[in-house]
Amino acid sequence: MVLISFLNPLSAEGKDIVREWGNLEGLSQDSPELIELVARSPSQEISDDEEIPRNYFELAVKRIEWYVKKRSYGEFNNRRYAFLFNPEINTFDVISFYLLCQAIGVRFGPNSRESMVMVESQGSLVQERLGKLPEEESRLLTVQGLQLLLEDRVHWTFFADLLSSRKINLPELILDHGEMVLDQEDFIERFKTKIKNRNPESMYQLLIGDKLKELILIKMIMQKTEDYIKNVHEKARVMVEPNPLLLKLADMVAGVLSDSVQHYGHATGSRGGGSINSGPLNLQAFPPCVKKAMEGIKSGGRNDAILLFITPFVSYARLYPDIFRMNVTKRVSDQDPDLKIVQNEILPLIYEAAQRCVPPLFEDQPQEKVNINAKLGFGLHESLKLKNEGETTWYTPMGCEKIKLHLPHLCRPDETCKKIGNPLTYYNRKSWEIGQDTVENNGENKDNPISVQGNKKNTVNKRNGDNKLGQSKSVLPNEIKSRKDKKTQEGKIKRRRLG
DSSP states (O other), rough: OOOOGGGGGTTTHHHHHHHHHHHSTTTTTTOOOHHHHTOOOOOOOSSGHHHSSSSHHHHHHHHHHHHHHHHHHHTGGGGGGGGGOGGGGHHHHHHHHHHHHHHHHHTOTSSSSHHHHHHHHHHHHHHHHHTTTTTHHHHHHHHHHHHSSSOOSSSSSGGGHHTTTTTHHHHHHEEEEEEOOHHHHOOOOOHHHOOOSSSSSHHHHHHHHHHHHEEEEEHHHHHHHHHHHHHHHHHHHOOOSSHHHHHHHHHHHHHHOOOHHTTTTTOOOOOOTTOOOSSSSOOGGGGGGHHHHHHHOOSOOOHHHIIIIOOOHHHHHHHOOHHHHHOOOHHHHHHTTTHHIIIIIIHHHHHHHHHSSSHHHHOOTTTTTHHHHHHSSSSSSSSSSGGOOOOSOOOOOOOOOHHHHHHHOOOOTTGGGGOOOOOHHHHHHHHHHHHHHHHHHHHHHHOTTTTTHHHHHHHHHHHHHHHHTTOOOOHHHHHHHHHHHHHHHHHHHHHHHOO
């Protein structure tokens, strides 16, 4: 039997589970029960011991990792995360949900990319969990969830938060005198005299049915999740010191998202004359003005900073970093034919900067998303479509002089800034310098056979070669322990030989 807290951890049932636990002590310790539940989950594929979450914190990270990979990776294997749909992990899952919300609320706040991903991932999990249940069980669980969230009579204004955040659009609801209608008997009672030449029951299934109920349940859980993160953030502002375990988890979540930003990067190849290849964004190479803008504009100039500065910089740095050297006009699709890089890497960074503004840019000016599309060259449209490309120009990044004139509060030059005249030039130079440092460090590691970095790299390569797709197998807890003991013993022997 699936508990309602498996869908809505913020239900009374879910809160009781958290209260029984009480504190964070022990949550980072390995749990044999969790390991066994994961390993024995139906349809679970495990090609490496490290894929198994061993404690609450690792399970929390896997929740985010699942959503990010599912959204971003073309060849995503859902069976490696089958444990997330096993109702038997409910207690572990509920506590991991609260850990994530608290970590994100404390460290990043409600207007962050991390918060957005957490809310979206919860909605996606609920949708897939319902979809994997038998139809009748899914229907009953949806109704039960709605009954706990809704009153008997619901006026459309009850959904003010959902409507303002555009999680639900008003035309999706069936209203009668301002009240939302979801129940079939209520629908027939209200509209039977108005429906002509149609079966009222068929009309109910067509207009409402299970899909609308499921949609409202999912969106309400997403809104509750967002509200909880906001509440945690507000309380955290008066806390003396956040729990270090939550801060560590927040860093782990940020690491997963950072990896996803770089996933779609493919260099365009050398074109002679020392051209700069496009590739994954190197956030460390961003100039001071960009880093400051990415933190969110907390004074005037939000629109110019996001539309005229961040949008061109991020898009060109990712897709066409040597625009000024090549001096050849291109379109976004010349560098990103299917727009996957724009959708999965560039827009999320721009939206994150916009959300970090005070107040968040899209909160009172949602139309600026359309203007961002226009600055990328796709005209004044709500979505990016290749058929609209060319209606406007893909704006090139501002130079330093324009930034000093229009956005002076962003200009905090460092030593590198004195040698260049455009933030994109700064980015290219810094990226090259970081690349040179990496090459030198790798060279040192090759000369040092017991380098920690070198051993990690070799281990990963060996795993990638040994564990091919389709050769995965189930790993049980005792086998995991014996393998770890064997690896530890082999490591000791190697070190004795090297010594």
